[in-house]
Amino acid sequence: MSNRVVPVSTYVAVFIALLILTGTTxxxxxxxxxxxxxxxxxxxxxxKATMVALFFMHLRYSIRxxxxxxxxxxxxxxIMLVLTLSDYLTRSWVGSPF
Numbered sequence: 001m002s003n004r005v006v007p008v009s010t011y012v013a014v015f016i017a018l019l020i021l022t023g024t025t026x027x028x029x030x031x032x033x034x035x036x037x038x039x040x041x042x043x044x045x046x047x048k049a050t051m052v053a054l055f056f057m058h059l060r061y062s063i064r065x066x067x068x069x070x071x072x073x074x075x076x077x078x079i080m081l082v083l084t085l086s087d088y089l090t091r092s093w094v095g096s097p098f
Contacts, residue, residue, distance in 0.1 A: 004061040014055045021048050 025044050033040060054060040059067050 006055070006058075006061065010055065014051055018048055018051060 021044050025041055028037065028040050028044070031037075053070060057070075059070055
């Protein structure tokens, strides 16, 4: 199996983009966007996680099985989060007798 050689300039560009997105997250946290603060922060976090997975984990240039495994793991994580939140959000919040 041959490995693709990724130039160092690609890693540097991704690193600089990650630094800029981190700075943007910090800057956005000081702005009052109301309900959009969480949405913007999560969107930036998803973009950063995607960049890390594609370039630093080499999912972009790997065989087709690796992105499938990554997508399957994210699907499994979403199932676990939905099940956990469905339990948490449907509990009745009655005070404890103790």
